[in-house]
Amino acid sequence: MKLNHIIKAQQFDRKTLEEIFRETEEMEKIARNGGSDMLKGKLMATVFYEPSTRTRLSFEAAMLKLGGELISTENAREFSSTAKGESLEDTVRIIGSYVDLIVLRHYESGAAERAAKVSPVPIINAGDGPGQHPTQALLDLYTIKKECGRIDGIKIAMVGDLAYSRTVRSLTYLLTKYQDITIYFVAPEVVKMRGDIKHYLSNHKIPFYEETDLLKVAAEVDVIYQTRIQKERFGENIEDFEKAKDKYIINKEVLAVMKKDAIVMHPLPRVNEITLDCDEDPRAAYFRQAQNGLYIRMALLKMILLG
Ligand code: CP
Numbered sequence: 001m002k003l004n005h006i007i008k009a010q011q012f013d014r015k016t017l018e019e020i021f022r023e024t025e026e027m028e029k030i031a032r033n034g035g036s037d038m039l040k041g042k043l044m045a046t047v048f049y050e051p052s053t054r055t056r057l058s059f060e061a062a063m064l065k066l067g068g069e070l071i072s073t074e075n076a077r078e079f080s081s082t083a084k085g086e087s088l089e090d091t092v093r094i095i096g097s098y099v100d101l102i103v104l105r106h107y108e109s110g111a112a113e114r115a116a117k118v119s120p121v122p123i124i125n126a127g128d129g130p131g132q133h134p135t136q137a138l139l140d141l142y143t144i145k146k147e148c149g150r151i152d153g154i155k156i157a158m159v160g161d162l163a164y165s166r167t168v169r170s171l172t173y174l175l176t177k178y179q180d181i182t183i184y185f186v187a188p189e190v191v192k193m194r195g196d197i198k199h200y201l202s203n204h205k206i207p208f209y210e211e212t213d214l215l216k217v218a219a220e221v222d223v224i225y226q227t228r229i230q231k232e233r234f235g236e237n238i239e240d241f242e243k244a245k246d247k248y249i250i251n252k253e254v255l256a257v258m259k260k261d262a263i264v265m266h267p268l269p270r271v272n273e274i275t276l277d278c279d280e281d282p283r284a285a286y287f288r289q290a291q292n293g294l295y296i297r298m299a300l301l302k303m304i305l306l307g
Pocket of ligand 1: 051052053054055056127133136267268269
């Protein structure tokens with residue numbers, strides 16, 4: 001199956017997701033056996049206007065493990081000609097004439113869609129402001145499948161910064177492709193889940209509940225998906241950030257009420273919203289989740305560049 005632009009989670013149907021997960025399982029084997037040269041001769045650009053550790057480096061590692069090559073601008077806001085006033089569209093047109101694929105992270109919602117309209121090569125949205133982060137959602141869903149043995153029937157709690165979290169938004173869209181999903185939203189008042197996502201869930205007949213008692217929800221669910229309160233999204237509204245931070249923290253008390261086979265996920269980076277003493281618990285899946293990002297991104301590069 002050949003993929004083209006990856007812009008938003010809603011673009012995937014269940015058949016495509018299953019094909020991506022099949023390819024990802026193959027990529028895990030390839031990565032563990034030292035890689036491959038299947039993308040020899042292919043060139044990727046990673047163009048990042050916002051900071052990143054996992055997304056940029058896992059895409060770059062994925063390309064190198066498959067024998068391809070890359071060029072990168074990791075602080076495009078400062079070190080690309082954007083600093084001289086060049087538009088995103090012109091930047092993408094130019095970079096697209098040098099490479100076979102562009103991985104783009106931008107600070108504005110909708111930037112990847114704008115880029116895809118003018119790009120001569122496929123665009124992968126690696127996060128567009130508070131918009132979406134579809135490849136994170138793919139690795140999140142893959143992690144749920146791998147850790148829980150299924151996606152259908154999952155009960156999941158999304159916790160923390162639900163208003164601005166592009167990872168939560170994208171994952172929620174993907175979950176609507178599955179059966180018998182139940183979602184609990186647990187968020188401080190100032191960053192509650194936005195109406196557009198709740199409307200989408202209602203339209204897709206996915207039951208969701210807005211709760212305030214994290215311990216009560218933690219005892220019910222198969223997955224807790226914790227998120228960081230993203231200070232950078234509050235602008236000058238620091239009062240709201242102060243109200244939201246530290247409200248919901250995953251700690252040993254929360255782990256104590258969780259089911260024995262439930263898991264804790266987090267897209268990372270973490271600040272203090274999961275205490276360090278949780279890391280040793282086998283249900284702490286967030287570092288395994290981040291590693292799955294490498295395999296998912298190897299699969300996506302292969303499916304875009306080779307089919
Ligand atoms: N999860 C995620 O997007 O991490 P980075 O910001 O480090 O890429």
